[in-house]
Each structure stands twice: as C-alpha cells, then as structure tokens.
Amino acid sequence: MRTRTSLLMAGLASAVMALSSCAASDVQSGGTQATSAATSGGSGETVVVGGPNFTEAAVMENMYALLLQDAGFTTEIKAVDNREVYFGELASGGIDVVPEYAATLAEYLNQQANGEGAALIATNDAAATVAAAQPLAEAQGVTLLDPAEAASQNAFAVTQDYATQNNLTTLSDLGALGQPVTLAATEECPQRPFCQPGLESTYSIQVGSLLPLGYGSPATKQAVQSGQAQLGLVGSTDGTLGQFGLVVLQDDKRLQLADNLVPAVNTASASDPKIAEALNKLAGVLTTADLTALNGQVDGERQLPEDVAKAYLQDKGLIQG
Amino acid sequence: MLTSGAVAVGVDAVHAATIPENCLVRNDWVCPLYVETRSSVLLEALGQHLYLVLVSLAVGAALAVPLAVLAHRVRRARGLTLGVTTVLYTIPSLAMFILLLPFVGLSATTVVIALALYSLTILVRNILVGLDGVDPEVRDAATGMGLSPWRTLWRVEAPLALPSAMAGLRVAAVSTVALATVGAIIGYGGLGNLITSGYQANFNAQVLTASVLCVVLAVAFDLLLLGAQRLATPWRRS
Numbered sequence: 001m002r003t004r005t006s007l008l009m010a011g012l013a014s015a016v017m018a019l020s021s022c023a024a025s026d027v028q029s030g031g032t033q034a035t036s037a038a039t040s041g042g043s044g045e046t047v048v049v050g051g052p053n054f055t056e057a058a059v060m061e062n063m064y065a066l067l068l069q070d071a072g073f074t075t076e077i078k079a080v081d082n083r084e085v086y087f088g089e090l091a092s093g094g095i096d097v098v099p100e101y102a103a104t105l106a107e108y109l110n111q112q113a114n115g116e117g118a119a120l121i122a123t124n125d126a127a128a129t130v131a132a133a134q135p136l137a138e139a140q141g142v143t144l145l146d147p148a149e150a151a152s153q154n155a156f157a158v159t160q161d162y163a164t165q166n167n168l169t170t171l172s173d174l175g176a177l178g179q180p181v182t183l184a185a186t187e188e189c190p191q192r193p194f195c196q197p198g199l200e201s202t203y204s205i206q207v208g209s210l211l212p213l214g215y216g217s218p219a220t221k222q223a224v225q226s227g228q229a230q231l232g233l234v235g236s237t238d239g240t241l242g243q244f245g246l247v248v249l250q251d252d253k254r255l256q257l258a259d260n261l262v263p264a265v266n267t268a269s270a271s272d273p274k275i276a277e278a279l280n281k282l283a284g285v286l287t288t289a290d291l292t293a294l295n296g297q298v299d300g301e302r303q304l305p306e307d308v309a310k311a312y313l314q315d316k317g318l319i320q321g
Numbered sequence: 322m323l324t325s326g327a328v329a330v331g332v333d334a335v336h337a338a339t340i341p342e343n344c345l346v347r348n349d350w351v352c353p354l355y356v357e358t359r360s361s362v363l364l365e366a367l368g369q370h371l372y373l374v375l376v377s378l379a380v381g382a383a384l385a386v387p388l389a390v391l392a393h394r395v396r397r398a399r400g401l402t403l404g405v406t407t408v409l410y411t412i413p414s415l416a417m418f419i420l421l422l423p424f425v426g427l428s429a430t431t432v433v434i435a436l437a438l439y440s441l442t443i444l445v446r447n448i449l450v451g452l453d454g455v456d457p458e459v460r461d462a463a464t465g466m467g468l469s470p471w472r473t474l475w476r477v478e479a480p481l482a483l484p485s486a487m488a489g490l491r492v493a494a495v496s497t498v499a500l501a502t503v504g505a506i507i508g509y510g511g512l513g514n515l516i517t518s519g520y521q522a523n524f525n526a527q528v529l530t531a532s533v534l535c536v537v538l539a540v541a542f543d544l545l546l547l548g549a550q551r552l553a554t555p556w557r558r559s
Binding site for chain 1: 523
C-alpha cells in the first residue's frame with residue numbers, strides 16, 4: 001500500500017510536469033501571435049507590437065503588424081490592459097511599437113514630466129500636438145511617427161429619440177435646451193477638462209449627476225439607451241452606436257483635443273528606418289470614418305480584428321497579397 | 322473630425338444592409354457559430370489557462386510543502402510563515418503584476434509567480450492543519466520504532482496529513498482557475514483574455530463561452546484531484 005501511494009504520487013507529479021511542459025510550448029506559439037513574414041528583403045528581426053486590448057487598439061495593432069510584415073519584419077502582438085502597463089514596456093524596449101492617441105499621450109507625458117496641474121500641451125490640431133509631445137516622448141526613449149487623419153476622441157451620445165424630440169444635432173443645442181442631464185461616463189470625468197468641466201463651461205450643459213460606467217463601455221451605452229442617463233461618453237469611432245439607437249452630438253465648438261492615431265515606437269529598438277516608413281503609410285490613408293467602419297465590422301459583424309485589418313490594407317493597396 | 326459622429330452613423334447605416342443574419346451579429350449569449358468560427362482562439366486560450374493553472378499549482382505546492390513542514394517543526398517560524406503567506410493574498414493583483422513587471426516583463430511567468438504566491442495562503446494552511454492533526458502517540462510510536470525524523474515525516478506524517486493537504490489543493494486549484502483570468506491585465510489570462518475583450522466589445526457569446534469553459538475547467542480539476550485523493554488514500558475508503 002505504501003509503495004502504491006508513493007508510485008501514485010510520483011505518477012501524478014510526472015503527469016503535471018509533462019502537461020505543463022507541453023502547454024509551455026503552446027504558450028510560446030499561441031499566447032502571443034508570432035507571425036513570420038513571407039516577403040524577402042527585411043532584416044528578419046522580431047518587432048513587438050503592443051498596446052491596449054480593446055477593439056480599436058486590436059485593429060490598429062494588427063494593421064501595424066501587417067504593414068511591418070509586408071516590409072519584411074517578423075512581428076508579435078502583445079495586448080495588455082492599460083497605459084500604465086504598456087508604456088513602461090514601450091520605454092524599456094519590451095514592446096517596440098504601440099498605436100497611441102496623440103492628445104491623450106501628450107497629456108500623459110506632460111503630467112509625468114510636469115506634475116498633475118501642468119498647463120495643457122495638446123491642442124485640437126494633430127500635428128501641433130505631436131510636435132509638442134515629441135520632446136517629452138524622446139526623453140523617455142520613445143519617438144512619435146506621423147499621425148493619421150483618423151481621430152478617436154471623446155464624443156457625447158444621446159438616443160435618437162431624445163435628439164429628435166428636442167431637435168438636437170450639436171452639443172450647443174443640448175446646452176441651449178437648458179435641462180440638467182445625467183451623464184454616463186468615466187469615474188474621472190468630473191476632473192477631466194474635456195469631459196464634465198468642458199461640457200459645463202464650453203457648452204453650458206448642466207450635468208445633474210454622473211454614473212461612473214466607463215468610456216464607451218456597454219454599460220454606458222445601455223444606460224443611455226434605457227434612459228438612466230441622457231448623455232453618454234463614447235468614442236468618436238464607435239461602430240456600434242446604431243445598435244444601441246444612439247447618435248453622437250457634434251462637438252461644434254471643438255472642445256476635444258486631437259486624439260489622432262499615431263504610432264509610438266521605442267527610439268532605440270525600432271530605429272530601422274524601414275519601420276517608420278512602413279507605419280507612416282497609414283498616416284495619409286486612414287480616416288475617422290474608415291476606423292469607425294472597421295470597428296463596426298469587429299464589434300457589430302463579429303469579424304476577427306486580423307481579418308478586418310488585412311482586408312482594409314489590401315483594399316487600400318498598402319500591403320500585397 | 323468635427324463631423325465624425327455624423328459620418329460614423331452614415332457608415333453604420335450603409336453597413337447594415339450587408340450584415341449577415343446570424344447569432345454572432347444578433348449578439349446571442351449562446352451561439353454555436355462562435356464556437357465553430359473561433360475554435361482555434363478558444364483552444365489557444367484554454368491551453369494558456371491550463372498552463373497557467375498547472376505551473377502555478379506545481380510551483381505553489383513545491384513551495385508550500387517545505388514551508389508547512391518548517392512551520393510545523395519550528396515554533397518560531399510558524400507565525401511568520403502563516404503571516405507572510407496570508408499578507409501575500411491581500412496584495413491586489415494589478416499591484417502584484419506591476420511590481421513584478423520590471424523583473425519578469427510581459428510574460429506568462431509574471432502571472433505564474435502571482436498565482437503561485439496566492440495559492441500559498443490556502444496550501445500552507447491546509448498542509449499545516451494536516452500535520453498538526455497527526456496523533457502525537459502515532460509520532461511517538463514511529464520514533465520508538467527507530468524511525469528518523471525525516472522517515473517519520475515521509476512514512477507516517479505525510480500519509481496522515483494527505484487528506485487535509487489534498488482538500489487544500491482542491492480549493493487552491495479551483496480558486497487558481499478563477500484567479501488566472503486576472504492575468505488578462507497583462508495579456509496572459511487564458512480564458513480571461515476572452516472574457517475581458519468580450520466584455521469590452523459587448524460580445525455576449527465570447528463572454529459566456531469563455532466563462533462556461535472556466536467553470537468546466539474548475540470542476541474538472543476538482544474531480545480529478547478528488548479521484549487522485551481517493552486513489553492515494555485507499556485506507557479511508559471503507
């Protein structure tokens with residue numbers, strides 16, 4: 001009986017070992033998507049594309065990876081949860097390329113360098129915002145490339161019914177209506193100048209109460225849809241607003257900063273000029289409407305981000321095959 | 322940029338005409354088409370989840386046994402061991418990952434270390450309870466028969482402590498299966514990656530399928546360990 005017990009324990013132990021070692025190779029090949037490039041002429045080194053894991057970021061990461069593969073690089077995608085996690089990795093070279101949002105990144109760097117109350121360096125112009133952020137990024141070993149026309153920024157949505165009843169198309173219209181609204185947004189909204197304070201000062205919208213349900217999250221959209229909130233903070237490139245019966249009110253006084261998509265690369269590990277050349281191809285092509293449609297194909301039609309990214313780049317002639 | 326909202330709605334409307342009608346597009350919770358079209362994604366996530374749980378438990382058990390023996394044998398080590406392993410459990414997972422990142426980077430190892438440390442709380446306590454529960458007379462008898470302390474541990478105390486240790490392992494396994502999902506914070510959460518991205522994209526089929534697989538995995542682990550426990554302690558079966 002004693003031998004049987006020890007044998008069993010030894011057997012169990014070796015089974016665990018065997019299982020974990022075979023799963024280990026699974027993780028290496030599967031946990032991250034490593035894809036080798038078919039085209040010749042590249043240096044063959046692996047470029048790690050990283051960033052957040054929501055739909056738009058996944059589409060952008062896949063587009064960057066495909067453009068780099070087309071330029072002859074091997075790529076790997078590492079999607080994580082938030083900027084606190086990935087920006088440190090980008091600065092240290094654990095990640096080589098991240099799709100960033102110009103104004104948000106500019107202010108993130110600005111606050112890191114100059115403290116919480118620092119004067120804003122981002123504006124509603126993309127090129128100026130990137131130029132202002134560039135020295136701060138370079139101080140951390142990060143370089144910003146060319147911003148795309150596509151901008152994914154704060155937008156405020158109401159239900160189609162509410163817009164029709166009150167004849168609203170712009171945020172100014174909502175301010176003129178003079179009714180206090182319940183706002184579904186992020187927890188930080190009351191502190192962020194382009195959220196609640198901006199709505200109040202620029203548009204004279206009275207925010208009665210705030211539901212902290214997140215930025216463009218399903219919960220935020222459902223709250224507006226069900227009438228728990230009248231106004232919801234969403235993304236300007238959200239492809240699923242139609243499903244919730246929501247429409248965006250135009251930012252007619254240009255309150256929002258230029259959150260254009262811009263590739264942020266590690267200056268040292270992504271110094272090969274071919275990387276910048278490949279990624280900058282997207283700058284003159286990708287528009288806000290394009291990005292909204294791509295997001296809609298993933299979030300609405302449930303296509304895979306990699307398929308959507310590939311079809312778009314092929315359609316625009318930016319990659320072969 | 323100014324008119325992005327209006328453009329977005331326009332594109333949506335144009336698109337609506339060509340959207341196929343199926344359970345993915347309807348966003349049903351139960352959608353066989355999801356399992357069909359994403360089988361490779363699901364298997365990959367399940368493999369990663371299995372890897373995280375197995376390696377964390379193996380590392381956790383390998384650390385817990387000597388710690389529990391130490392706490393059992395050395396009075397002064399007891400409070401310290403129990404205190405430290407309990408405090409570890411109170412560290413929020415996000416903080417734990419960010420603390421580990423500079424040392425191990427964005428890799429499955431970061432999650433494994435965190436999960437292994439969390440499992441210690443349950444494992445050390447249960448092994449210790451098992452060792453404490455051994456009748457002192459049995460231990461005295463072993464010593465009287467001339468067994469060295471190490472042989473007493475292996476031959477007498479270990480088999481008697483096994484039921485309690487295995488009960489701890491079962492709880493640790495089930496909790497690790499659930500806890501592994503938080504690895505999604507750094508992109509290594511197995512099925513948790515699918516649950517998180519599914520929630521963010523309002524993708525019901527993905528959230529439900531991945532969650533159900535998590536529960537199935539936890540139950541499978543529990544049953545396997547229960548079976549192993551029964552085979553390992555045949556004297557308790559009558």
